[in-house]
Amino acid sequence: MPVSRRNRYCPGIHPLPAGPKGSRRNGAAVFLDRDGTITQERDYIRHPDDLHLYKRSAEALRLLRKNGFSLVVVTNQSGVARKYLTLGTLHRIHDKMVSLLARHGVRLDAIYYCPHHPEERCPARKPRPGMPHRAASTLKLDLTHSYVVGDMKTDMDLAREIGAKGVLVRTGHSWKGKDSFPVERRSRDLYSAARWIVRDFQKSQGDRT
Ligand SMILES: [Mg+2]
Ligand SMILES: [Zn+2]
Numbered sequence: 001m002p003v004s005r006r007n008r009y010c011p012g013i014h015p016l017p018a019g020p021k022g023s024r025r026n027g028a029a030v031f032l033d034r035d036g037t038i039t040q041e042r043d044y045i046r047h048p049d050d051l052h053l054y055k056r057s058a059e060a061l062r063l064l065r066k067n068g069f070s071l072v073v074v075t076n077q078s079g080v081a082r083k084y085l086t087l088g089t090l091h092r093i094h095d096k097m098v099s100l101l102a103r104h105g106v107r108l109d110a111i112y113y114c115p116h117h118p119e120e121r122c123p124a125r126k127p128r129p130g131m132p133h134r135a136a137s138t139l140k141l142d143l144t145h146s147y148v149v150g151d152m153k154t155d156m157d158l159a160r161e162i163g164a165k166g167v168l169v170r171t172g173h174s175w176k177g178k179d180s181f182p183v184e185r186r187s188r189d190l191y192s193a194a195r196w197i198v199r200d201f202q203k204s205q206g207d208r209t
Contacts, residue, residue: 010114010115010116010122010123010124010125010130011074011112011113011114011124011130011131011134012087012090012112012113012114012115013110013111013112014091014094014098014110014111014112014113016098016107016108016109016110016111017098019107019109023065024068025068025069025070026067026068026069026145026201027068027140027141027142027145028068028069028070028141028142028145028146028147028201029069029070029071029072029109029132029135029136029139029141029143029146029147030064030069030070030071030072030146030147030148030149030194030197031072031073031074031131031132031135031146031147031148031149031158031159031164032061032071032072032073032074032149032150032190033073033074033075033126033148033149033150033151033152033155033172034073034075034097035075035151035172036150036151036152036169036171036172036173037149037150037151037155037169037171037172037190038053038054038057038061038073038097038190039051039052039053039054039057039097040052040053040054040171041151041171041172041173044079044082044084044085045079045085045093046079046084046085046089047085047089047093048089048092048093048095048096050093051093051096051097051100053097053100053101054171054189054190056189056190056191057101057190057191058100058101058103058104058105058106059104059191060189060190060191060193060194061101061106061108061190061194062104062105062106063191063194063195063198064194064197064198065106065107067198067201069147069197069201070109070110070135070139070141071106071107071108071109072108072109072110072111072112072131072132072135072139072141073097073108073110073111073112073113074112074113074126074131074132074135074148074158075111075112075113075114076113076114076125076126076154077090077113077114077115078114078115078116078117078118078125080115080116081115081116081117081120082117087115090113090115094111094113097111098111109135109139110135110138110139112124112131112134112135114126114130114131126154126155126157126158127154127155127157127158127160127161128158128161129158129161129162132146132148132158132162132164133162143162143163143164144163144164145164145201145204146162146164146165147159147164147165147166147167147197147201148162148164148165148166148167149166149167149169149187149190149193149194149197150166150167150168150169150172151168151169151170151171151172151173152172152173153178153181155168156168156181156183159183159184165184165185165197165200166183166184166185167183167184167185167186167187167193167196167197168183168185168186168187169186169187169188169189169190169193170186170187170188170189171188171189171190184200185200
């Protein structure tokens with residue numbers, strides 16, 4: 001079946017093991033790009049063996065979770081449409097990420113992916129807002145107090161699209177040209193992004209009371 005026929009099923013959802021109920025949430029999410037943000041950038045990860053976390057990724061996600069944020073991965077995976085990898089392999093790659101993070105005590109709330117080619121104009125492909133919108137209704141999230149962390153302009157455009165704040169990390173795709181568009185924050189890596197987000201969120205809560 002051509003990937004395009006799956007359009008109405010997008011975003012793809014990676015099944016996650018059920019977590020403990022009742023952990024404290026603040027109603028906001030951090031939407032996380034995968035490649036170049038949580039995991040090391042390679043041109044199209046095609047096999048679980050190619051997937052590696054950045055050194056401080058698990059620590060960053062633990063910090064966000066401890067502060068009540070929902071953790072939602074949103075990833076464009078057009079390599080599927082380009083036939084670099086199958087959906088089955090994509091799931092095995094995500095299983096590996098989940099288990100690497102679990103080893104560090106980190107649980108994600110959701111992993112959404114869009115397997116489509118840019119030309120298919122899928123409404124879930126970043127910077128279009130399909131993935132965060134799905135997350136917002138499933139997880140009852142307040143998008144305007146949420147954040148998007150990523151290494152590309154697409155991720156920052158997504159942030160603007162959903163009324164969230166964009167945090168651009170220096171990891172992943174070349175830093176060249178990354179100064180040429182506005183973002184709420186530029187951070188060295190996911191961990192420094194997480195620290196800024198925690199502070200910024202606390203500040204905004206303070207302003208509201
Ligand atoms: Mg990326
Ligand atoms: Zn899609």
